[in-house]
Amino acid sequence: MFSLLPIVILTTSCRSSKEPVTEAxxxxxxxxxxxxxxxxxxxxxxxxxxxxxxxxxxxPDEVIEADFKWEINGTSAGEGSMLDLNEAGVVPLDNITxxxxxxxxxxxxxxxxxxxxxxxxxxxxYWKLYDTRARPQTGRIGKYREI
Numbered sequence: 001m002f003s004l005l006p007i008v009i010l011t012t013s014c015r016s017s018k019e020p021v022t023e024a025x026x027x028x029x030x031x032x033x034x035x036x037x038x039x040x041x042x043x044x045x046x047x048x049x050x051x052x053x054x055x056x057x058x059x060p061d062e063v064i065e066a067d068f069k070w071e072i073n074g075t076s077a078g079e080g081s082m083l084d085l086n087e088a089g090v091v092p093l094d095n096i097t098x099x100x101x102x103x104x105x106x107x108x109x110x111x112x113x114x115x116x117x118x119x120x121x122x123x124x125x126y127w128k129l130y131d132t133r134a135r136p137q138t139g140r141i142g143k144y145r146e147i
Contacts, residue, residue, distance in 0.1 A: 031108035032059040034066065037100055039114055047090050051083045053098035055112065064102045071097040 037055040045051070057064050070077040070088070073095055077088045083096070090096065096116045103109040 029104065029106040029108055030060050032057055032064050032102045032104050032110045034058075034100055034102060034110045034112040037098070037112045037114045039096075039098055039116060045085070045116070047085050049085055051085065051096065051098075051116075053081050053083075053100065053114070055100040057102045057110075059102070059104055061106075062104055064104055066100045066102045069099045069101075071099065 035056045035058055037053070040052050040054065041049070053068050053070070055066050057066050067079075068081045069079050070083045072088060072090060074097075077083060077096075083098075085096075097113055098115075099111065099113040101109060101111040
């Protein structure tokens with residue numbers, strides 16, 4: 001979608017004031033573009049992490065910042081560039097999507113999204129097997145204890 005913006009042309013030409021203004025006398029609005037959308041950190045993701053969504057907004061007409069929305073399995077999960085997975089209640093096999101959008105002053109807009117399509121890892125619990133045979137008074141062998 002292109003909008004025409006009037007500009008003032010200062011010139012010393014001898015153009016008649018009766019000549020019509022043409023499209024060449026206007027600057028067209030260029031809609032924004034979103035490039036390189038990403039979610040970080042990359043690699044293994046655990047449910048106690050905070051994800052950050054980033055995108056580059058390109059608009060030669062003006063400086064624009066992106067807005068971000070998050071979805072988990074298609075349901076709204078928050079706004080802003082960051083999502084706390086613990087607060088969002090993420091569980092394994094959830095699909096997490098970041099949606100970035102930008103709109104310029106003329107109403108032209110762009111939207112892009114990225115989805116993490118792999119399972120989220122739960123924060124691991126570390127268990128250590130200790131042998132109770134060293135303590136014959138307990139009579140239990142191979143009891144697990146959380147450390």
